[in-house]
Amino acid sequence: VHPLPFTAIVFAISVAAGFLGSLTGLGGGVIVTPVLTLLLGVDLHHAMGASLISVIATSSGAAAAYVKEGYSNVRAGMFLEIATTLGAVAGAHLTTVLPGSALAEIFGVVLLYSAWHSLRQGRPAGPRPPSAPDPLAERLRLEGSYPESGHLVSYGVSRVKAGFSLMCGAGLLSGLLGIGSGAMKVIAMDQVMRIPFKVSTTTSNFMIGVTAAASAGIYFRRGYLEAPLVMPVMLGVLAGSMAGARTLMGAGTRSLRLVFAAVVGLMAIEMIASGLAGGVR
Amino acid sequence: MTTERMDTIMGNLLRTGVLLAAAVVAVGGVWYLAGNPPAGNPAAVKLIWIGLGILVATPVARVVFSVAAFALAGDRIYVAITLIVLLVLLYSIAAAWW
Numbered sequence: 471v472h473p474l475p476f477t478a479i480v481f482a483i484s485v486a487a488g489f490l491g492s493l494t495g496l497g498g499g500v501i502v503t504p505v506l507t508l509l510l511g512v513d514l515h516h517a518m519g520a521s522l523i524s525v526i527a528t529s530s531g532a533a534a535a536y537v538k539e540g541y542s543n544v545r546a547g548m549f550l551e552i553a554t555t556l557g558a559v560a561g562a563h564l565t566t567v568l569p570g571s572a573l574a575e576i577f578g579v580v581l582l583y584s585a586w587h588s589l590r591q592g593r594p595a596g597p598r599p600p601s602a603p604d605p606l607a608e609r610l611r612l613e614g615s616y617p618e619s620g621h622l623v624s625y626g627v628s629r630v631k632a633g634f635s636l637m638c639g640a641g642l643l644s645g646l647l648g649i650g651s652g653a654m655k656v657i658a659m660d661q662v663m664r665i666p667f668k669v670s671t672t673t674s675n676f677m678i679g680v681t682a683a684a685s686a687g688i689y690f691r692r693g694y695l696e697a698p699l700v701m702p703v704m705l706g707v708l709a710g711s712m713a714g715a716r717t718l719m720g721a722g723t724r725s726l727r728l729v730f731a732a733v734v735g736l737m738a739i740e741m742i743a744s745g746l747a748g749g750v751r
Numbered sequence: 752m753t754t755e756r757m758d759t760i761m762g763n764l765l766r767t768g769v770l771l772a773a774a775v776v777a778v779g780g781v782w783y784l785a786g787n788p789p790a791g792n793p794a795a796v797k798l799i800w801i802g803l804g805i806l807v808a809t810p811v812a813r814v815v816f817s818v819a820a821f822a823l824a825g826d827r828i829y830v831a832i833t834l835i836v837l838l839v840l841l842y843s844i845a846a847a848w849w
Contacts, residue, residue, distance in 0.1 A: 538762035687843035
């Protein structure tokens with residue numbers, strides 16, 4: 471059988487996943503894996519491997535723009551990458567120990583949470599109670615500033631240790647499931663360390679590539695990376711997310727986001743069910 | 752080196768790496784699919800792997816650059832921090848072969 475039709479279908483699915491993942495902030499990787507396994511019957515490990523590689527491409531591409539514009543907190547990102555890369559290595563090793571059914575269940579739960587989390591994004595942020603600056607943050611000079619309507623806004627950083635611990639978990643999930651785990655990274659910075667939301671999302675993006683790269687070698691060694699599958703997924707998700715980043719969020723995308731979150735939620739439940747039934751084949 | 756200058760270089764490094772990797776993977780992919788039969792075209796598959804290698808090397812190169820930039824700035828704490836990240840990445844790359 472010639473691989474052209476399969477490759478074309480995988481490419482089309484990946485473009486859609488990248489586009490919607492970028493539009494909703496979920497990321498393309500977390501969407502493409504369940505579609506490949508549930509719809510096309512791709513092996514879960516191979517889907518995770520292709521997703522992991524696509525995540526490196528999209529995050530590095532987007533990070534390039536954000537870093538230049540001065541949004542990302544490069545110092546905080548680099549410091550927290552110690553946590554995410556160590557977590558990712560542990561997670562990548564865990565995939566080889568855990569049965570496929572357990573991986574499918576964990577993936578489903580994470581996907582369900584991500585869908586719910588993406589729905590809450592865009593809600594008006596209320597004023598936050600001021601929190602004490604962390605001496606560790608001052609020692610590491612994690613504070614920063616970002617451009618907003620023509621001037622620079624300065625901010626401090628709180629609860630460095632708690633944020634660092636959560637980043638270990640984000641890295642673990644990234645390596646375990648072949649995803650960027652951007653949502654958890656944003657929670658660690660925005661909610662725990664009190665870094666402004668815009669800075670948190672762009673710094674998360676900056677960190678995702680390095681985090682995913684820390685699992686890539688182990689995935690390769692275990693045979694999770696299949697060049698003929700990774701090729702259309704990586705190119706498709708990258709093209710889709712670049713198009714998504716250029717699309718403005720309007721009234722139409724608001725309802726699109728709702729529909730999409732429902733679809734992702736259903737996929738998550740399907741994923742959990744398949745795991746309970748003995749694993750995705 | 753100023754922070755702005757470092758950010759600009761890093762941004763360019765990431766963009767160049769991703770675009771180069773995507774181009775190499777795309778050429779390898781088209782070549783692979785044009786083969787008859789495709790499975791009998793190991794050179795095309797090898798080219799896809801080279802492109803994927805460039806992609807994974809891109810964030811690693813960003814960390815290597817950061818180590819050098821912080822060293823030039825005399826920022827010892829951040830040289831140590833970025834070196835730890837680099838070591839973890841090198842461990843993963845080494846794990847690909849052993």
